[in-house]
Amino acid sequence: MELNASLLLDFNQKLAIIESFSELEQKKVSLGRLNFQYNGSATDKKNVVYHLHPNGNGYVYAKGIDGYDADAKGMVNIRDFSEEELRELLKKAIFALSPEGLYKRETADGNDHELWVTPSGRSELEIVYDNELWNVYAGDLLDGTFRTYKEAVEYLTEEGFVRK
DSSP: OOOOGGGSOOHHHHHHHHHTOTTEEEEEOGGGOEEEEETTOSSSOOEEEEEEOTTSOOEEEOTTOTTOOOOTTSEEEOTTOOHHHHHHHHHHHHHHHSHHHHHHHHSTTOOSEEEEEOTTSSOEEEEEEETTEEEEEETTEEEEEESSHHHHHHHHHHTTOEEO
16 A cells, blocks of 8 residues: 555644643754653653654654554654554553553553562552552551552562562
């Protein structure tokens, strides 16, 4: 199937779409290219849009997002994307890097809590996702609060707990 060049989005059209996402912050890089970072990312990964070039080429981070064939760095080329395709991918990419998206991806059952126990089974703690934070409870007592699910899991693992 041949693409009709008149249907492809140019740099300014892609830029306008990307800039419509208030969560993204523009960063200028070399050769007139632009990166857009999501500073609310729950991971070290901040670049959502990578090297948007004045010729219309660029990449969006899509590692782990179903339906996209990401390269080894987790990027998808957006040269031939329509407005609808680009908007949809940007929404999914931002969500995937958000604390909520990361939690849903890392907990297969999608529950908002998990039980953890010591190997002997004598002690039990619960991770609860609440108000964009992960709280660890020992019964009704708050044991710790973490920004990311990963941090809560690291804490529980270091303390000798395993997922029930």
